[in-house]
Amino acid sequence: MSTHDHSEEHHTGLRVYGAVCLTLFVLTAVTVYITKFDFGDMNIVVAMIIASIKAGIVALYFMHLKFEDKLTWIYALYPLFLLFLLIGFTIIETFTRVPVIR
Amino acid sequence: MSTWIPESASNLAASVDNITLFVTIVSVFFFVLISAVLVGFAIKYRRKSEDQETAYITHNSLIETIWTIIPAILLMVIFAWGWIAFKELRNPPAEAIEVNVVAKQWLWEFEYFTGKKSLNELFVQQNKPVRLIMRSDDVIHSFFVPQFRVKQDILPGGYQQLWFTPTKVGTFDLLCAEYCGSGHSQMLAKVNVLSPEAFARWEKGDELEEGAVVAASSISPVERGKDLYSQRGCLACHSIDGKEVIGPTFKNLYGKTEILQDGSSVLVDENYLRESIYEPEAKMVKGYPPTMPSFKGILSEDEVTALIEYIKTLK
Amino acid sequence: MSTTAQHAESHAHGHGLGETVTHNAAKFGMWLFLGTEILLFGGLFAAYALFRAKYPDLFYESHKKLDISLGTINTIVLIFSSFTMAMAVSAAQKRNRKWLMILLGVTFICAAAFGVNKYFEYSAKFHHDIFPDTNIFFALYFMMTGLHMLHVFLGMGIILALIIMAKQGRFKEGNRYTPVEVGGLYWHLVDLIWIYLFPLLYLIG
Amino acid sequence: MANGVMTQTQYIPYLAQKGLKSWILTTDHKRIGILYLVTISFFFMIGGLTALGMRYELMTPELDFFRSTTEYNVAFTLHGSLMVFFFIVPGIAASFGNFLLPLMIGARDVAFPRINLLSFWIYLAGTAILLFALMQPADTGWTFYTPYSIQTGAKVIMITLGVFVLGFSSILTGMNFIVTIHKLRAPGMTWSRLPLFIWASYATAILQLLATPVVGITLLLLIAERAFDIGFFDPAKGGDPILFQNFFWFYSHPAVYIMIIPAFGIISEIIPVFARKPIFGYKAIAYSSFAIAIISFFVWMHHMFVSGISETAAAIFSFLTMLVAIPTAIKVFNWIATLYKGSIEFHSSMLYALSFIVLFTIGGLTGVYLGALAIDVHLHDTYFIVAHMHYVMIGGTVMGFFGGLHFWYQKWFGKVFNELTAKAAWFLVFVGFNVTFFPQFFMGFQGMPRRYATYPAEYISYHAISTYGSWILGLGILIMTVNLLLPLMKKSNYPKSSNPYGSLSLEWQVPSPPPHENFDKIPTVTDWTYSYGKNRSEANAKK
Numbered sequence A: 001m002s003t004h005d006h007s008e009e010h011h012t013g014l015r016v017y018g019a020v021c022l023t024l025f026v027l028t029a030v031t032v033y034i035t036k037f038d039f040g041d042m043n044i045v046v047a048m049i050i051a052s053i054k055a056g057i058v059a060l061y062f063m064h065l066k067f068e069d070k071l072t073w074i075y076a077l078y079p080l081f082l083l084f085l086l087i088g089f090t091i092i093e094t095f096t097r098v099p100v101i102r
Numbered sequence B: 001m002s003t004w005i006p007e008s009a010s011n012l013a014a015s016v017d018n019i020t021l022f023v024t025i026v027s028v029f030f031f032v033l034i035s036a037v038l039v040g041f042a043i044k045y046r047r048k049s050e051d052q053e054t055a056y057i058t059h060n061s062l063i064e065t066i067w068t069i070i071p072a073i074l075l076m077v078i079f080a081w082g083w084i085a086f087k088e089l090r091n092p093p094a095e096a097i098e099v100n101v102v103a104k105q106w107l108w109e110f111e112y113f114t115g116k117k118s119l120n121e122l123f124v125q126q127n128k129p130v131r132l133i134m135r136s137d138d139v140i141h142s143f144f145v146p147q148f149r150v151k152q153d154i155l156p157g158g159y160q161q162l163w164f165t166p167t168k169v170g171t172f173d174l175l176c177a178e179y180c181g182s183g184h185s186q187m188l189a190k191v192n193v194l195s196p197e198a199f200a201r202w203e204k205g206d207e208l209e210e211g212a213v214v215a216a217s218s219i220s221p222v223e224r225g226k227d228l229y230s231q232r233g234c235l236a237c238h239s240i241d242g243k244e245v246i247g248p249t250f251k252n253l254y255g256k257t258e259i260l261q262d263g264s265s266v267l268v269d270e271n272y273l274r275e276s277i278y279e280p281e282a283k284m285v286k287g288y289p290p291t292m293p294s295f296k297g298i299l300s301e302d303e304v305t306a307l308i309e310y311i312k313t314l315k
Numbered sequence C: 001m002s003t004t005a006q007h008a009e010s011h012a013h014g015h016g017l018g019e020t021v022t023h024n025a026a027k028f029g030m031w032l033f034l035g036t037e038i039l040l041f042g043g044l045f046a047a048y049a050l051f052r053a054k055y056p057d058l059f060y061e062s063h064k065k066l067d068i069s070l071g072t073i074n075t076i077v078l079i080f081s082s083f084t085m086a087m088a089v090s091a092a093q094k095r096n097r098k099w100l101m102i103l104l105g106v107t108f109i110c111a112a113a114f115g116v117n118k119y120f121e122y123s124a125k126f127h128h129d130i131f132p133d134t135n136i137f138f139a140l141y142f143m144m145t146g147l148h149m150l151h152v153f154l155g156m157g158i159i160l161a162l163i164i165m166a167k168q169g170r171f172k173e174g175n176r177y178t179p180v181e182v183g184g185l186y187w188h189l190v191d192l193i194w195i196y197l198f199p200l201l202y203l204i205g
Numbered sequence D: 001m002a003n004g005v006m007t008q009t010q011y012i013p014y015l016a017q018k019g020l021k022s023w024i025l026t027t028d029h030k031r032i033g034i035l036y037l038v039t040i041s042f043f044f045m046i047g048g049l050t051a052l053g054m055r056y057e058l059m060t061p062e063l064d065f066f067r068s069t070t071e072y073n074v075a076f077t078l079h080g081s082l083m084v085f086f087f088i089v090p091g092i093a094a095s096f097g098n099f100l101l102p103l104m105i106g107a108r109d110v111a112f113p114r115i116n117l118l119s120f121w122i123y124l125a126g127t128a129i130l131l132f133a134l135m136q137p138a139d140t141g142w143t144f145y146t147p148y149s150i151q152t153g154a155k156v157i158m159i160t161l162g163v164f165v166l167g168f169s170s171i172l173t174g175m176n177f178i179v180t181i182h183k184l185r186a187p188g189m190t191w192s193r194l195p196l197f198i199w200a201s202y203a204t205a206i207l208q209l210l211a212t213p214v215v216g217i218t219l220l221l222l223i224a225e226r227a228f229d230i231g232f233f234d235p236a237k238g239g240d241p242i243l244f245q246n247f248f249w250f251y252s253h254p255a256v257y258i259m260i261i262p263a264f265g266i267i268s269e270i271i272p273v274f275a276r277k278p279i280f281g282y283k284a285i286a287y288s289s290f291a292i293a294i295i296s297f298f299v300w301m302h303h304m305f306v307s308g309i310s311e312t313a314a315a316i317f318s319f320l321t322m323l324v325a326i327p328t329a330i331k332v333f334n335w336i337a338t339l340y341k342g343s344i345e346f347h348s349s350m351l352y353a354l355s356f357i358v359l360f361t362i363g364g365l366t367g368v369y370l371g372a373l374a375i376d377v378h379l380h381d382t383y384f385i386v387a388h389m390h391y392v393m394i395g396g397t398v399m400g401f402f403g404g405l406h407f408w409y410q411k412w413f414g415k416v417f418n419e420l421t422a423k424a425a426w427f428l429v430f431v432g433f434n435v436t437f438f439p440q441f442f443m444g445f446q447g448m449p450r451r452y453a454t455y456p457a458e459y460i461s462y463h464a465i466s467t468y469g470s471w472i473l474g475l476g477i478l479i480m481t482v483n484l485l486l487p488l489m490k491k492s493n494y495p496k497s498s499n500p501y502g503s504l505s506l507e508w509q510v511p512s513p514p515p516h517e518n519f520d521k522i523p524t525v526t527d528w529t530y531s532y533g534k535n536r537s538e539a540n541a542k543k
């Protein structure tokens, strides 16, 4: 088994990384800029969507997730699922508590 | 069936007991089935010779499906039933009488809508739904009366509620079921379920003076003090045999010279004892936390006297 | 029954694993570890979600005391360091030792800059009597950024180790740049978490 | 599967090297397995002795053995934390897991031997902190519930820190095992041929990897709470004590399956060997471990039904709790079906395995009581819980652990123990265990709350029986321990055969104790691990 021709190695170069970096800068600027506008409850949603796009780009390109096998994908996504679960159920629990009326 | 489940003394007990019975039947059935088959196989197929024939069976989809589906159905029934009964436990009727409960390390205070107060003793009327509105002053406690099948944790920083309709006249143990520190196992109280007549009398303050169930006059002050010692929860913090619990022991207390927090010393006499009970913070004994609650308004002068008489006997 | 020998790889160093296996195993192992990191921060994110939903006004008022421009600068610095780290991995793949060291060096400097910036931020907070026990928002702020800072320090240690290894000429032939790639993955995660912390703490609209 | 004994060209057993250094610096998974085995057994003994003290105290309603209630509270805190964090969670997974995993999949070691050693050191560091913490022991219970754990005068930070450090050991082990199982299986060791212990280890590793960090951050926050007063869990500062419980159980529920799934794995190995039958429903057992591993992340609030959570949440979690019982039921039925038409030998390990099935079923069924909302209201925080958890943890995990010890004993050490004594010890353990914990179910029903140093006199007879039982149990464990230790000190008791029970799985195809490198040549697997009696039945079919 030769060491160089296996599929895991991807010579992504300056052009891709540079473009990714610039995109991230732009998105950062966008999130900071849009704080000037008020979308009400959607503020946090918009901010999180932008952050997730940024995180996605970092994972896919900088971390080469794009070129990884299914197994790595599973283990990259499963913790996120558990995180949503933890947050989701905790929130559901807290906000379905019925206040005791005195 | 007293070894198996405690007597039921509230309206809620029956529905809890029913589902418990159902789960028990299911459990016993499966347990007996599993044990019997296991023991049966173990005997029937025990190794009698080294080259004993065995069957090459790897799986059987039909039987596997059956033993997945049947427990699944039973479990769903148990879930639904448990939930229905739980709903009942959680939702008090509108006409329930409210009682405020304060749990603190390590005693229970009750305040009734008439303004009456009682300590470590809850008075309720037979067949009248009560709703307890509970808060905690420090850590988590839990209100638990086995005979009523009710339990609710009491968190600091908010109110929790619990309701029941007592169905039997009598006195029941109220236990703190959430670990709350060194006095946890002594954070006990009584629930007195009174008949409507007795309850009315208690409310008027006749006979049952300041919440005491025992008629006061019939016993000596020392005996009365002894009862108060356990009923009022002194025992949670004060031992009578020299052991250090939370507060100083009562053994040999009377007549000794106590060193106080500010370095001064004081002779333990009747006045000091009275002050310690009514205003614990006034003279703090060195080396103890300021955890003792004031018993002003809770213990009458008579009762304090009785307690002092009792403490004096502890040598 | 048949027990044939494993193929050519079995002679190699270690306990007989080929380098490809080692490389993939290390990368996969790091991904697993990153999953645990996400859940480690997860507790804080969950607490954040809960308390923000409970006390929106407190969060809004308190966040005004944070310095958005410092935060933005740090975000840019960290993204840039991620970029140089990715380039460093690429240099390692090409066995370009010089560029590898330069890029790792730049990454390290960025990380340090992030730390210095954070130091100023923290001391400004302390100066204004803002501590972890001021209120829930600042408790979250200090816990989240503090835990993140811990990861930055750890990352700096890793990068430093990589620079030393590169200097010793460890990443020459074969797949031996594995440590760079794995260290890089870790560093990107540090960036990734900051990407979320930044809007959550600084940009509450 | 390779049936014949493999030829070992230069057979040097892994135990050959002597000296302290060869142990503490070893990267050999087998030696690391032994190191874990010794340390966890040590903590089991300490935890057990604390339990004996607690039981002795509880013989009478008053305080008589401990000097104060606080001392009793410290005792059960210590007992719970030692048993859970230092014995049973690393337990089978780290000791048997380390020893068996590479052997069973046909590898020379785990994927990252040095990280493996690091996990052990981290584990040791955790224990060191714990021992240090013993000087000022905490009295919070093993659950560290806030706000009590914030307010108590006891030093909580140290013990919390110890548990926090341990977490990393767990995480690294889990990570190591997952990678090993994915990347280092011998040629031909396909997923559908994998021994069930490996499937179980994999499922456990997922839980270790992904649940542990949450308890890590929880304990870190608790430390911060005490050190900096951050107020997350303190209602006085706007925090929420239930949040702590959510975090804690998000880990600690999956943790109970970290405890039990490896024992499931051991049982699935022992039963087919001594029944000489293929395991029944291999796929179902393998997948149900995964089902448990996944579902167990969604049930944590069943520990909090009366803690003031909302009714909606309680209903959701009661439902999910019921779901987790289904895959477990599947396993129980499969083990029993494996016995059908077998040829059963009652080796001591088989006795432990069979008693596991019976006792775990009791533990599991009583778990269903607790999962049903209305019943849990009555039973929560009573001795019913204590009985439930000991039935699953001792009747389950510890029985599996003991069974595994007897089954792989000669694989580990190259010695044999006295089988008759082992059976006698098993009998005492089985009887003693039931006498100790069965009365606690009734006591719980009657309303006896847990964590009570003193108690109302009406429960005295149950408590007394329970205490006597603990002595029988202790005696059984003592005899078992002596029986297992004696052969190690003698220069005799060597096994006659390297595969005495006729097992087909890979670890029995090498000499006992295994050579340093496990396999001379990495084997190629050609058959299912459990094809017991296949050849004969094929021959019969031809006839």
Ligand code: HEA
Binding pocket: B026, B030, B034, B070, B071, B072, B074, B075, D143, D256, D257, D259, D260, D302, D303, D304, D305, D321, D322, D324, D325, D326, D328, D329, D330, D332, D360, D361, D363, D364, D365, D367, D368, D370, D371, D372, D376, D379, D380, D381, D385, D388, D389, D392, D393, D396, D397
């Ligand atoms: C090894 C550890 C282990 C295991 C495996 C389990 C298994 C289960 N546990 Fe247990 N549990 C603990 C350890 C464990 N538990 C501990 C330590 C505590 C206390 C913590 C503390 O507070 O200190 C606890 C507490 C606990 C509670 C909280 C009680 C309370 O505090 O109020 C609950 C509630 O739902 C529960 C439920 C269950 C269920 C449903 C299972 C299920 O997985 C069981 C499934 C198994 C079966 C059901 C048996 C086999 C099935 C059949 C034979 C089929 C037929 C069955 C039916 C049709 C019903 N457990």
Ligand code: HEA
Binding pocket: D044, D045, D047, D048, D049, D051, D052, D054, D055, D076, D077, D079, D080, D081, D083, D084, D087, D088, D140, D141, D142, D143, D386, D390, D393, D394, D398, D436, D450, D451, D452, D453, D466, D470, D471, D473, D474, D475, D477, D478
């Ligand atoms: C793996 C987990 C595990 C194990 C194995 C055990 C084992 C035992 N446990 Fe424990 N237990 C817990 C986990 C465990 N426990 C947990 C998590 C709690 C909750 C704590 C909390 O509330 O915070 C608890 C709580 C708990 C309580 C309730 C305390 C309370 O709520 O007030 C009791 C009471 O009976 C008890 C008893 C026992 C006994 C008698 C054993 C026995 O099985 C022990 C057997 C072992 C030995 C006996 C030692 C070995 C033998 C020798 C060294 C030989 C010498 C002995 C003789 C000569 C007799 N345990």
Ligand code: CUA
Binding pocket: B106, B140, B141, B142, B176, B177, B178, B179, B180, B181, B183, B184, B185, B187
């Ligand atoms: Cu109050 Cu326990």
Ligand SMILES: [Cu+2]
Binding pocket: D252, D253, D256, D299, D300, D302, D303
């Ligand atoms: Cu659980």
